[in-house]
Amino acid sequence: MSNSIERFIAGYHRFRSGYYEENRERLNELAREGQSPRIAIVACCDSRVDPAVITDSNPGDMFVIRNVANLVPPYEAAGSWHGTSAALQFAVCGLEVEHLVVMGHAQCGGIRALLEKEESEEHGDHFIASWMSIADEAKQHVLHDDSLHSFDDRLHACELSSIEISLKNLMTFSWIREKVEQGRLELHGWYYDIRTGEVLHFDRDSQSFKPL
Numbered sequence: 001m002s003n004s005i006e007r008f009i010a011g012y013h014r015f016r017s018g019y020y021e022e023n024r025e026r027l028n029e030l031a032r033e034g035q036s037p038r039i040a041i042v043a044c045c046d047s048r049v050d051p052a053v054i055t056d057s058n059p060g061d062m063f064v065i066r067n068v069a070n071l072v073p074p075y076e077a078a079g080s081w082h083g084t085s086a087a088l089q090f091a092v093c094g095l096e097v098e099h100l101v102v103m104g105h106a107q108c109g110g111i112r113a114l115l116e117k118e119e120s121e122e123h124g125d126h127f128i129a130s131w132m133s134i135a136d137e138a139k140q141h142v143l144h145d146d147s148l149h150s151f152d153d154r155l156h157a158c159e160l161s162s163i164e165i166s167l168k169n170l171m172t173f174s175w176i177r178e179k180v181e182q183g184r185l186e187l188h189g190w191y192y193d194i195r196t197g198e199v200l201h202f203d204r205d206s207q208s209f210k211p212l
């Protein structure tokens with residue numbers, strides 16, 4: 001094992017003497033008053049996709065939910081361990097955020113795993129395959145699209161399509177749907193290209209992704 005943790009401990013000490021000291025007033029205010037971010041974002045766990053860095057945001061600005069492949073499951077009463085659904089409920093009902101963003105990205109390992117998975121593979125105790133099945137519809141969609149010739153084409157299309165599925169799944173939660181219909185919450189689909197740094201957004205009118 002390398003000593004890679006040392007780098008992060010050194011970084012923590014720089015944070016205490018640098019960023020924390022420079023922003024002490026704002027950070028203390030957040031500690032006193034609590035958080036009141038106006039935006040929540042569902043992003044991938046991928047280490048290259050940091051929503052705060054991409055949007056140049058500060059502590060307190062953004063409620064961040066990260067999971068494998070930035071998926072939103074559909075509403076489900078059954079089952080117990082709904083981490084993403086719990087975080088969404090806190091953001092929407094507790095913090096009353098005004099904007100909810102699902103941010104996908106290029107070269108997503110979760111989406112790659114979904115496309116490479118054989119149909120015959122049982123979900124069983126395979127946590128990634130089971131989780132990624134949320135985006136099965138996106139997989140079927142790209143597998144039947146004859147205009148997608150290479151694996152990379154299908155990967156890209158599946159990454160985009162899974163964002164649309166998550167946006168649809170958000171509307172299966174009654175407390176999200178009601179707020180959207182009342183105009184108190186707006187849903188957004190973003191796609192971050194880690195190669196170019198560009199962010200696209202899902203345009204509902206054209207049903208396609210356009211530069212943000």
Ligand SMILES: [Zn+2]
Nearest residue numbers: 044046069108
């Ligand atoms: Zn990813």
